[in-house]
Amino acid sequence: GAVVSQHPSRVICKSGTSVKIECRSLDFQATTMFWYRQFPKQSLMLMATSNEGSKATYEQGVEKDKFLINHASLTLSTLTVTSAHPEDSSFYICSAQAGVETQYFGPGTRLLVL
Amino acid sequence: GENVEQHPSTLSVQEGDSAVIKCTYSDSASNYFPWYKQELGKGPQLIIDIRSNVGEKKDQRIAVTLNKTAKHFSLHITETQPEDSAVYFCAASWEAGTALIFGKGTTLSVSS
Numbered sequence: 653g654a655v656v657s658q659h660p661s662r663v664i665c666k667s668g669t670s671v672k673i674e675c676r677s678l679d680f681q682a683t684t685m686f687w688y689r690q691f692p693k694q695s696l697m698l699m700a701t702s703n704e705g706s707k708a709t710y711e712q713g714v715e716k717d718k719f720l721i722n723h724a725s726l727t728l729s730t731l732t733v734t735s736a737h738p739e740d741s742s743f744y745i746c747s748a749q750a751g752v753e754t755q756y757f758g759p760g761t762r763l764l765v766l
Numbered sequence: 767g768e769n770v771e772q773h774p775s776t777l778s779v780q781e782g783d784s785a786v787i788k789c790t791y792s793d794s795a796s797n798y799f800p801w802y803k804q805e806l807g808k809g810p811q812l813i814i815d816i817r818s819n820v821g822e823k824k825d826q827r828i829a830v831t832l833n834k835t836a837k838h839f840s841l842h843i844t845e846t847q848p849e850d851s852a853v854y855f856c857a858a859s860w861e862a863g864t865a866l867i868f869g870k871g872t873t874l875s876v877s878s
Contacts (some may be wrong), residue, residue, distance in 0.1 A: 658809075669859070686865060695855060695868045702848060745809050747866075754800065757809040 654678055656748045658758035665736055666766055673731045674762045675746030681726035682748035686755065687719075690743040702729050736765045768793040770858050772869025781878045785846050789856035789869050790838040796858040799839045800866070801830060804853045813854075814841070846876045 655678040665671050675685055684703050686694040700721050702708040708721035718740075720732040729748075733740055741764050747755040769792040774824045779785050781845045786866040791799075797818035802810035816839065823830050827846075843850055853873050857866040 657808075687874060695814075695870045696866075698865050701865055711839070754815060756812065757802070759809045762807070 654754075654756045656682075656746065656756045656758040658734045658761050659696045659748060660742075660761060661759065661763075662762040664764045664766065667679065667737050668735055670732055670734045671736055671763060673733075673744055673746075673763075675729045675731070675758055677748040677750075677756075680687050680748075682729075682750055683747055684724065685723055685729040686747045686749075687721060687729075687731050688745045688747065690745060690760075693742075697746060699731075718751070733763065741765045767857055768860075768867040770856060770867050770869040771819060772856050772872060774872060775870065776873045776875070778875045778877065779846050781848060781876055782847055785843045785850070785876075786849075786872055787841045787856070787872045787874075788838060789840070790836075791856075791858045791867075792837070793858070793860070794834075794837065795860050798859045798864075799830070799832060800857050801828075801858065802840050802855045803861055804855060804871075806852075808857060820821055843874075846874075848876050848878050850874060851876045863876055 657676045659674045687699045690696050700708045700710045700713045702721045702723040704723045710716045723729040745760040747757045749755045767773040772789045800815035803813045804810045827844045853871045855871045856869040859866050
């Protein structure tokens, strides 16, 4: 149990385009999902916290208009990187938790912006 | 806010030896401390966690100890195997389910 999936696993896009990443909890309902960003050989940095049906809470320094987060249901959250630029290239990872239970992470999405 | 320090950044051991990774945290209100294993190109996988009302927890070859007074917690892996090679992250939060603050990670290499 406690499986979290992400789609796509990797994406290459041109500078200026938008990319949507999906995060799904497959076998449980996630009241809260988190989005992290990880650069090579670095730790995970929290970008935002999203609760189902409400606006996401963004960490300081994360542009909410650039990284759009939607948590439309208890099993799906999406992250859209708008007008992507090469500096947005990174590994994006989501996690999901139900109630006060442990966070389970997805497999990550590798984004490369050319 | 919470800050988590993790040491060492790299650790190399021989197969069968023990490995110990240590973390310290700054916020005394933190009371949930998970450890994650991350293999190259994959998301973190929870391997063990501990809550503040417990001083030690063990799961087969893996154990975690917590010293709330000193604000540090440690991961112990015994009888290491090559497949234990990965990056290990400690994290802290004030309760399970809230945002995790991660340490910088430890790259563990187990050679046979």
